[in-house]
């Protein structure tokens with residue numbers, strides 16, 4: 146079983162080790178999904194576990210205590226589940242950055258590549274404003290294409306990415322390097 150010492154970020158030393166160990170114990174990796182050669186990290190069991198979801202929410206929300214945020218932005222699709230939980234725990238709202246074609250009013254869109262394909266993200270119109278401080282939330286940071294696109298959308302609206310919280314970083318794919326120096330808080334690395 147993984148332990149909290151797998152956490153990639155020294156900042157996390159102050160976080161609850163019991164919470165981190167619980168999160169690590171509920172992750173599952175699936176070989177060759179969705180395409181051959183991909184080791185897919187599945188958070189279904191973590192999200193379905195009450196104490197696991199609560200621990201994850203506490204850990205992902207932690208950067209907001211240091212930086213202060215006005216709103217959480219969750220990235221489709223698994224970032225919606227985590228983002229809403231984090232926003233609720235912080236007492237702020239949540240904005241869904243969606244895959245192409247789902248929003249009736251779009252502020253901007255970005256197309257990007259990820260580990261197993263390409264996609265386009267869209268930011269809803271009229272929810273982020275100049276100076277709005279955003280906590281971005283997602284489940285996995287792999288190549289960083291998704292997170293970089295989301296950062297560009299937020300900043301294109303004049304808002305500020307105060308921090309990016311993610312459950313799991315895959316450091317071999319060097320996604321952090323694509324985030325232009327943004328503060329990345331990954332709970333675990335694999």
Ligand SMILES: O=P(O)(O)OC[C@H]1O[C@H](OP(=O)(O)OP(=O)(O)O)[C@H](O)[C@@H]1O
Nearest residue numbers: 221222223259260286287288289290291
């Ligand atoms: O760092 P990257 O290489 O960009 O990959 C990370 C993204 O990939 C997954 O989403 P996916 O696009 O599979 O969408 P889903 O959550 O809608 O299934 C994951 O939830 C991240 O958003």
Ligand SMILES: Nc1ncnc2[nH]cnc12
Nearest residue numbers: 184185186187260285287
């Ligand atoms: N290996 C992986 N597991 C889960 N989500 C991902 N998103 C991109 N790569 C991923």
